[in-house]
Each structure stands twice: as structure tokens, then as C-alpha cells.
Amino acid sequence: MDTRPVLVFDSGIGGLNVLRELRVLAPDRRFVYVADDAAFPYGAWDESALSDRIVELFGGLLAEHDPVVSVIACNTASTIVLAPLRAAFPGRHFVGTVPAIKPAAERTRSGVVAVLATPGTVKRQYTRELIRDWAQKCHVRLVGSDRLAGLAETYMREGRVDEEAVRAEIEPCFVETDGRRTDIVVLACTHYPFLVNRMRKTAPWPVDWIDPAEAIARRALTFLKGDEAEADRDGPDLAIFTSGTPPRATARLLQGFGLAT
Numbered sequence: 728m729d730t731r732p733v734l735v736f737d738s739g740i741g742g743l744n745v746l747r748e749l750r751v752l753a754p755d756r757r758f759v760y761v762a763d764d765a766a767f768p769y770g771a772w773d774e775s776a777l778s779d780r781i782v783e784l785f786g787g788l789l790a791e792h793d794p795v796v797s798v799i800a801c802n803t804a805s806t807i808v809l810a811p812l813r814a815a816f817p818g819r820h821f822v823g824t825v826p827a828i829k830p831a832a833e834r835t836r837s838g839v840v841a842v843l844a845t846p847g848t849v850k851r852q853y854t855r856e857l858i859r860d861w862a863q864k865c866h867v868r869l870v871g872s873d874r875l876a877g878l879a880e881t882y883m884r885e886g887r888v889d890e891e892a893v894r895a896e897i898e899p900c901f902v903e904t905d906g907r908r909t910d911i912v913v914l915a916c917t918h919y920p921f922l923v924n925r926m927r928k929t930a931p932w933p934v935d936w937i938d939p940a941e942a943i944a945r946r947a948l949t950f951l952k953g954d955e956a957e958a959d960r961d962g963p964d965l966a967i968f969t970s971g972t973p974p975r976a977t978a979r980l981l982q983g984f985g986l987a988t
């Protein structure tokens with residue numbers, strides 16, 4: 728019997744997309760969801776300050792919850808903090824989330840793809856290297872959005888979103904060059920899949936939107952000792968917000984996800 732949880736970490740509610748997929752694959756597992764909302768949004772943080780902050784946070788989280796595996800369900804964090812986390816906590820398992828540039832390069836028919844992410848992820852060397860290693864034959868448009876993660880948070884809490892703002896944020900993804908145009912947009916921030924229907928609605932033409940949540944969940948599953956039949960939850964799934972108690976609308980959303988605060 729294995730009662731250790733899986734820890735899912737993000738700056739806010741974006742990682743709930745990944746939690747949803749994890750639960751499909753590991754329904755008997757207990758989950759601890761951690762949102763570093765005191766530091767949201769991560770997109771604008773300086774790299775080393777953010778990395779130090781997350782490593783320090785994990786010191787406490789690992790000691791308190793002893794997870795089988797920690798899923799960093801955040802591209803902005805994963806592109807800088809995976810190596811420092813593995814170095815600081817040898818023997819612990821971490822699964823990251825990185826922009827799905829390789830699958831996009833394999834699937835595109837037009838050869839024109841866009842990567843929609845936070846300004847932090849767009850700037851990272853890690854992201855540039857993924858393009859160099861996997862998408863050299865493609866035209867890749869990197870689009871850093873200042874507003875989409877915040878819009879997704881509001882949408883999930885309040886059920887409404889400024890569609891014109893969504894349209895303006897995704898617009899640079901749509902490129903026409905030499906008679907070819909964008910046919911894939913990589914959602915390289917875990918908050919964005921919550922807005923995908925609005926993106927579809929406001930996009931100038933239809934494209935495939937790649938959401939890597941399921942692939943991340945599958946990767947995490949490989950650390951769950953092979954047999955999920957061994958899992959046995961010994962309590963409710965928990966949500967921890969670094970600012971303290973989440974606002975009432977967020978608490979309602981978490982309840983809807985079956986998370987106790």
C-alpha cells in the first residue's frame with residue numbers, strides 16, 4: 728500500500744489542467760496542489776531570484792508532504808528550476824513542463840508554428856535550444872504574453888473574460904509567410920488551456936492548439952512504481968496557497984476540483 732501523494736506545483740491555477748489529467752491516470756492517488764500565488768505571475772520574474780525562491784519553497788514542501796514525485800506544472804518555472812531542484816534534492820523525483828516544440832515541429836504541415844508563453848519562457852535559453860534542436864526546419868514565432876495568465880485566472884474564478892484582450896494577445900501567433908501560414912500554436916503556459924475555447928473563437932483562422940497536460944501526466948505516472956493498484960489515498964486532496972488562504976472565488980474553484988484548502 729502506498730499512501731504518498733503526488734505534488735503538483737504552479738504559480739497559480741494553471742497546474743489544475745495537469746492535475747485533471749493526472750487524476751484520470753491515477754485515480755487512487757492522493758494529490759497535493761501547491762500554488763505560489765504570493766509570487767504570481769512568474770512570467771515577469773528575474774531568473775535567478777525565481778529559481779532561488781522555488782528551491783527554498785521545495786525544502787519545506789518535500790519535508791512536509793514527502794511526495795512520490797513533484798510535477799512542476801509551469802513552463803516558466805520548469806525552464807529554469809528543474810536542474811537546481813534536482814541538484815538540491817538528490818533522490819527526489821521532479822517532472823517538468825517544457826514548451827511542446829518538438830511535437831509541433833513533427834505535426835506541422837505548413838512549417839509555420841507559434842509558441843505562446845509568458846515573457847519569461849520566451850526569453851529562456853532553454854526555449855531557444857528546443858527550437859534549435861527540434862524545429863530548425865520550421866518558421867517558429869515566439870509570442871510572449873503579459874496578460875493571458877492573468878486573464879485565465881480571472882476567467883476561472885469569475886467565469887468571464889475580455890474576449891478582445893484574448894484576441895489581441897494571440898494575434899501575433901498568426902503569421903503568413905511565402906504563402907504559408909501558422910497551423911499550430913503551442914500553449915506553453917499551463918494557464919492557457921483554460922482559455923482555448925476563447926482563443927478558437929477569436930483566432931483569425933483555425934489552427935491546432937497543443938496542450939501538453941496529458942503528456943506531462945503520463946511522464947509523472949512512470950514514477951508511480953508501475954502499479955497504481957498499490958495506491959491508497961488516506962485523506963482528501965489538498966490545495967496550498969503560498970499567500971495564505973486563497974480568495975473566496977478561488978476557494979470555490981478549488982472545491983469544484985475536489986481540493987480542500
Ligand code: DGL
Nearest residue numbers: 741769770802803916917
Ligand atoms: N502557469 C505558468 C506557466 O506555465 C505561468 C503563469 C505565470 O506567469 O505565473 O508558465
